[in-house]
Amino acid sequence: MTTRTKLKCDPVPAIGMALAATLMTACATLPQSALADMPPVGQDELPALINDGFDSETALTFDWPMLEIGTGQYEDGPTGLTVLKFGKKVNAAVDSRGGGPGTVNAKYLELGYNQPELDAIVLSGGSWYGLEAVTAANTALLDDKYRGGRWDNVGLVVGSIIYDFGGRRLNEIYPDKRLAQLALRAAEPGVFPNGAYGAGRSAMNGGIFGCNARSGQGSAFRQIGDVKIAVFTVVNALGTVTDREGNVVACHKGSNWPENLKATDLMRAAPDSVQPGWNGDEESPGAERKNTTISVVVTNRSMTPAELQRLAVQVHTSMARGIQPFASEFDGDVLYAVSTNEVETGPGETIPSMEIGVAASELMWDAILAAVPAHQVTQPDPDPELVLPARTLEKYAGTYRFSHLAELTVSVENGALVASATGERDVFQVKKGTPRPLLAATRDTFTVERGRYPFSIQFAGDEIIINPGRWQQTGYRVSAD
Template sequence: MRIKRDNFRGLRAIGAAISVLTLAACATSALNASAEPDGQSTLPALINDGFEGESALKFDWPMLEIGTGQYEDGPTGLTVLKFGKKVNAAVDARGGGPGTVNAEYLKLGYTQPELDAIVLSGGSWYGLEAATAVNTALLDDGYRGGHWNNVGLVVGSIIYDFGGRRLNEIYPDKRLAQLALRAAKPGVFPNGAFGAGRSAMNGGIFGCNARSGQGSAFRQVGDVKIAVFTVVNALGAVTDRDGNVVACHKGTNWPETLKASDLMGAAPASLQPDWNGDKDTQEFERKNTTISVVVTNRTMSPAELQRLAVQVHTSMARGIQPFASEFDGDVLYAVSTNEVEAGPGVNLPSMEIGVAASELMWDAILAAVPPQQVTQPKADPYLVIPSSTLREYVGTYKFSDFASLTVRLEDGNLVAEASGERDVFQITKAGPRRLLAAMQDVFTVDRGRYPFSVKFTGDTVIVNPGRWQQIGHRVRHE
């Protein structure tokens, strides 16, 4: 069959038009895909929370700026330490699982100042995005450029704050990091469950599973300034100067005054969940990290900075017991801002700075533990709630793609069971557990080692209402 030339030209024109339309459609599709928000883009960002609180450290050092960002929906967050000019730094890593960005570069011992900022973040490996985001913000804001002697350098480390700590996998991302950087200001650091320490914990090796956070301390000797910062997400237990464990959900027959030496001396028995007859366990992934920074304004050589990092990091084994296990990823950065020259008139040797910083770091470790922990309300055996009211609470509540809670009414009692891939803290997938009324809309379970409560409000349920609450939304009525 032969096609006339005019008809062929017509077909070719039609084909070309179809190709243009196809390309246009693909371009529109790509544009729409890129315009679609990611899963975290609409999360409310809380910036510099706790800066005005009583627990915040206030100090005078214009060279050092701090910014924090938090996603309360996690909860999780990050902390940015930005320096007013490029500074020198060294790093010391301990434990079996450090997560860092650009830390290896600091080990090369170059004498010229190159570091701009340090980012400490939650979110495990995903939180490492925060460090590179701060670096690109320095370029985007015109603070740094592309010339070889003006390229931004930001290092960062992360803690593991997923698993048994919360029922979602929200992480500190680029948006949160850049907001925190641009809001950074000098002279204040919030201690406790803020910033990178928002969902930190400590003492998991003994089953304490106590809430933790970030801490800081500051001292000035003459013209020499020393500041230390730490995010305590340790497998070991925080220990005070009298040897007492600072925070712990204790086993059944544990002593009122709990010494770290008691737990350490009783190992390996004290590492087991049924030690002293306690059977109520709550599994936590053994992935922990304490990430720390020590900063001085005195000039230091690369060798002095490295020794400072090692000395202070080693000293932390007093305040965290045990320290630097195979399940910890401990990292410490030592920084000199080079504002005070060593020599005549500055009679504080680097070793003495290390001694002072080591003691300050113990203060910072203690300051990291927040005073408010999760509490459990008491069940009221005389409270009678009508069945019609209880039926309003029935349904399946979704916390994330892997965690849901199913609430049913059985024999006039409210029961709950985890219906997702994972347990919902004390409510497991093993079978339904009775909910005991504390108030009309607040319920708890039989008292165990770890506190637990749920609060029903409309189509949502709040697990452990308060500072570390988790919110589930009803997706199905039973």
């Protein structure tokens, strides 16, 4: 397989749009060693990570030159986006199921025109703010002179967003114009990173039952003769991801929940199971009522607008098997169906459109399962024999800022560290107005009394890292006690 390098691209100064576009394109092709990291000083200064995960073990690889993928991430969020770019204009349809979809140009696809017009699809985090990425990808087509202003050559990009703010991170960084255009220009065929990458960087699932499990984006591919079918999804669902045996794939379970948790256990216990404190669990914050699963199914078989619309409906409906419940009032579920029109149909065709829908529906379940990372946030155990000297504890004391919304103040009280949320919002398991003792796991890593949701703190000079690892949040010291 071709070796791919994930890239970090620093922002381009205001030097004129044409030159800026040229430099940003060059940036997307530079080796990572040639690009310096920058400290996060506002959104415009955030380093952009392009095509992360393309060489991961979980990435899907497939042979389809017509379809190119690009991803962009701001790790300081973390948040990101995923761009699906087509080698020529294609036909598309859309099916919206959730109660709160966020889209750009999706309504146009409902008109059912025969003429191929779609250039790309953008899937993005950042809630409504992430919709900027959709129009930014479209203007990049014009800036790069890939498309123009003539009526039959105007670029058309559609897209949808997920909600990835709130309790899952301590800032409101969103995928923006710069990130979208870098990802579009870096798109390449034959690879899609599964898991917490791209638009799925801070996705979660199972919030309706308090599972609050980390999720991501997933994909699957199948070729039947000359016909190719690919499916992609960003699983940020209110419901739980469920495997083919009915098991809940990932969940921070209540204290006395069964070890082998079934989705039916939770569904049958509703409405009690969706209430905070159900089943005697005190640490149950309930659901964040902002969720979305955004998906795409692509085939190279030529399809009429009516066939594409049925394909969208059929595959979208099938997703209720792998996500339970699905398409709720608080989800914004949207699915795009695309035909690249590379395989013509005729009287002797072997794969009717309905059968493509059957195959794609099963692939979509594979994609849903592939979206959930195998490793979730974990919590270390405190070391009861570890006694740290006072000078070490005093070195950690101070106020650390994660964003204008969140601050954590660490103080020394009675020979031990205590953490308090002193900003506008809670810092995960450290709630405003309720200081929590910190328990030493190692010399620089601390935790709290174990509860339903994992939590740990790592001190690193003038930085503090909450839940070190894939979804870590970094705070910077603004004052010392």
